[in-house]
Amino acid sequence: MENLHLLYNFISCVFILSIKLSIAxxxxxxxxxxxxxxxxxxxxxxxxxxxxxxxxxxxxxxxxxxxxxxxxxxxxxxxxxxxxxxxxxxxxxxxxxxxxxxxxxxxxxxxxxxxxxxxxxxxxxxxxxxxxxxxxxxxxxEDYLWQSFDHPSDTLLAGMKLGWDLKTGLERYQTSWKSDDDPSPGNYTHRLDIHVLPKLCTYNGSVKLLCSGPWNGAIFAAIPSYSYLYKPTVVDNEDEIYYRYDSYNSPVIMTLKLNPSGKIQHLIWNERNRTWEAFFSLPDRFCQFYGHCGANSICSFDKKPHCECLKGFELKSHHNKTRPGTCVRSQSSDCKSGDRFIMLDDVKLPDFVEASLNESMNVKECEAECLKNCTCRAYANSKVTGEGSGCLMWFGDLIDIRKADDRNNGQSIYIRVPASELGGKKLLWILVILVLPAILLPASYIISANSRTRDSWFPMFSLASVSAATANFSTENKLGEGGFGPVYKGRLLNGQEVAVKRLSSQSGQGQEEFKNEIKLIAKLQHRNLVRLLGCCIELEEKILIYEYMPNKSLDFFLFDSTKENLLGWGTRVRIIEGIAQGLLYLHQYSRLRVIHRDLKASNILLDKDMNPKISDFGMARIFGGDELQSKTKRIVGTYFGVLLLETLSSKRNTDFSNTNSLTLLGHAWDLWKDDRAWELIDPTLQNEASYLILNRYINVGLLCVQEDAADRPTMFEVVSMLTNKTINLPHPRQPAFSSIRGLKNTILPANGKARVCSGNCLTLSEMDAR
Structure with missing residues (x-):
């Protein structure tokens, strides 16, 4: 009995202690x-x-x-x-x-x-x-007496500050581990350089290894921009200067980590696969190493040689095959004879070795100030937001200029060049190209009087300017026609090629769809979404002006037997993964949280490098976070799965004959369950395709079209499945719409071949997506 009493007291003490510990x-x-x-x-x-x-x-x-x-x-x-x-x-x-x-x-x-x-x-x-x-x-x-956020290790979490407390002199910066087994401070640091303008730099000891472009009011230019994943912020006042990032989606686990090797990585946790995935890792290419090409040169990722002297400079010595050695003035500058400036567009601005900043000047005042100072080598805006503002001027050598690649956001800089190097005719053409549009464009380019705030600002074109750009909507300029209306190729006064979409008066899509598309696309920024440049609402016209895609749309190549061989395996992989990234942005990381609702091959446009861009948002819908989460169980998520299978096979979903199935989905499922999935691929790709990747893609496509919504992956999971080749995928079951019962509105002619219909030929009672 005494033992039981002691046991009871012991259990009671443990219970009370556990409650106390859990509370605190x-x-x-x-x-x-x-x-x-x-x-x-x-x-x-x-x-x-x-x-x-x-x-x-x-x-x-x-x-x-x-x-x-x-x-x-x-x-x-x-x-x-x-x-x-x-x-x-x-x-x-x-x-x-x-x-x-x-x-x-x-x-x-x-x-x-x-x-x-x-x-x-x-x-x-x-x-x-x-x-x-x-x-x-x-x-x-404000009441913290001490905090670990003031003393980072190798990891910057969302909400942490990287930079300086000017009142106390405290600098917050990341320091690498010595190795994966040793957390003691390594050789590398990642910190905010606040000389002239804030920029992010990685150091090996005291030597710069990598630097971003300066903060331009929106981003650190010329490093990968994933603003759909997180919001970057720079605070610069008399008390502190710091950088931080905040996730738009709070449940997402995200870090900025400095590795023992000196690489800075932005990582996101993939809960499904239980792995970290890097959405950028720097430096990952030679041009990103600080001053790789030396002074007064530019490094380009896509050119050979990668290093070139800037205009007005020539190679003095040559160290090796990839670096130009020393670039010096090709001839001495004589201010009195009149120098000129040439523009380098989409570049990382040079380091501020010798530079000055005047935030009150505009770009024209900056040019005049630089021109009258013979030691000024270049100038640029310090901020790109709005119409641009602030004056940066460089004196002495220009160091660490590189061309921005397609993941980056570069800026424009104006380099001083002796007038004698430009030549009279060349100078005349520069004046025509640069000055004439500045004179003529205001007459044809109107900013809406009701669009005063930064969020609502949007370019409005006059009907006269759009008509002039398209040769009065000539037949020769017509690119095609869809449910919205005809699309024309145009050329603006500044020489930029555009695609002009003109709402047909007979179109089933009207004023609401038009406003919807403007509202959506104007606020969406991603490399796999088509960019809307402006619109025209004049008289009875409703017109959208887009960036021009020279390679038309995916269906132009995919479903034409004479052109399908132009889509190689590598190109199709890039297209599939690009579409997935664009959808991931829309579904999860866009601040608007958008469901496209009309995803099909004709709405996937291709740029000059055959990179995909999702277009046509007339049927799209915006959701709040909770509402979107509930909609991810719906059936329209199958659109990506169908499009993926169409891209692999070069066949439309219903374009089948002499098969046991009436749809591409059914055909793919029949091959999969018989372990013959590789037969789905376009025959022109058989000698170049990776069959491991092909099998994975077909697996993902079938998972996206599962009957039960709970079995369908989110776009985040889809992107992980496509890009991470090591994770194991669930085995699909027979998909939805794989038989004739799924084709409620498909018309079957006497020959038994299903007629090609709009979109992916899925008839749905509710158009909401995963």
Missing amino acids: ADNITPSRFIRDGEKLVSSSQRFELGFFSPGKSKYRYLGIWYKQIPDTIVWVANRNSPIFDSNAVLTISNGGKLVLLNQTNGTIWSSNLSREVKNPVAQLLDTGNLVVRDNFSSNSS
Whole structure:
């Protein structure tokens, strides 16, 4: 009986203790400490703090990690002081200092503190920030006495600051680990360079390894821009200058990590595959290394040789086959004879070795100021938002200029060149090309009087200018015609080629669809979405002006037996993955959260490099986050699956004869279940296709068209399945619409061949998508 009584008391004590620990699981006070094996857990169970051993190391460290990803350490306290046993404890002193003690009470690591506090508490927040504050103060950042966010390790989390506190002189920057097994500070740092204008740079010791372009008011130019995934912010005032990023989708786990090798990577967690995926990793190409081509030169990814001297400079010495050595002035500049400027477009601006900034000047004033100073080598706008503003001027050598690639956002810079190098005729043509449009364009390019805010601003073209651009909508300029109306090729006064879509008076799509398309596309920015340049609403006309796609649309090549061989295997892979990336942006990362609802081969346009761009948003819908989540169970997600299979096979969904199935879906399923999926591929690709990738793509396509919505992957999962070739895919079951029952509106002629219909020939009661 006595034993039972003791057991009852023991269980009661354990229960009471467990309740106490669970209530205070995210914080410690002077009366409580954390031993090796114990943890702090943030209130939403997102982050944990505790002791760990990295990789193969036997040493112990105090760190913070994602609770669901314990191998991903985002912060380390004692980087320079490893613990040699498991007897260390973390506690907080009565004055508020965090202290890591060994078994003899010797201090292994401690936090600094701005001032002592009577009732200190250390708390692990849901942001991953470990903070010290007064227990009776508000839990706001202004009241933090110390925080781990002020002392980054190798990882920058969403909401963390990278930069300077100008009042205290504190610089927050990332430092790499020495190796995957050793978190002590390595050779590489990633920090905000605030000389002239803020820019992000990675250093190897004190030597620059890589630098972005300067902050131009919207982004750091000339590094990959994924603004649909996160919002970049730079704060620059008298108290602080810092950069931070914030995820648009809070449940998404995202980090900016500096690897032991010096690479800076933006990573996103793929929950389905339980892996980290990099959506950019820098430097990944030679042009991204700082000053790769030397001074007064430009590095281009897509040219050979990759390094070229700037206009007005010539090669003096040649070190090797890829680097020009030294570029010097081809002839001495004589200010009195009149120099001129030539524009380099879409480049990373040179480093600010010798540069000045005047934020009150516009670009014309900047040109005049630079022109009258003989030592000024180049000028550019400092901000690209609005109509551009601010004046940057460079003096001396121009270092680290590179051409932006298709993932990047470059800027324009004006390089000083002696007038004698341009030649009279060339100068005349430059004046015609640059000045004439500036004179004529205002007459044909009107900004809506009701569009004053930055969000609502949108270019409006006059009917006269659009008519002139298309030779009065001539038949020779007509590119095609769809449900919206005819599409014409045009050329603006500045020489830019455009596609002009004119709403037909007989079109079933009217004013609402037109407004919808304008509202959507004007706010969507992604390399796999067609860019809307402006519109015309004059008299009875409703016209959209797009960037011109010289290779027309996907169906132009895909379903024409004389042209399908122009789509090689590599091109089709790029098209499939590009469409998937565009849809992922629309579904998950666009601030508007858009469902296209009319995805088909004719709405996939191809640029000069055969990169895909999704077009025609007349039927699209905008959703809120919660509403979109509920719609991801719907059937229209099959559109991508069908389009994927069409792209692999060069066959329309219903364009079948002499087969056991009336649809491409049914045919693909029959081949899959018989282990003959490779037979689906266009015969012209048989000698170049990767059959492992082909099988994976067909698998993904069939998963996208599953009958049960719960079995269909999200676009995030689709992109992961397509791009990560190592993950295992679920086995599909017989898809929806794989038999005649799925073709409610398909007309079957006497010969049994299904007539080609609009879109993917899916008849749906509700047009909402996954």
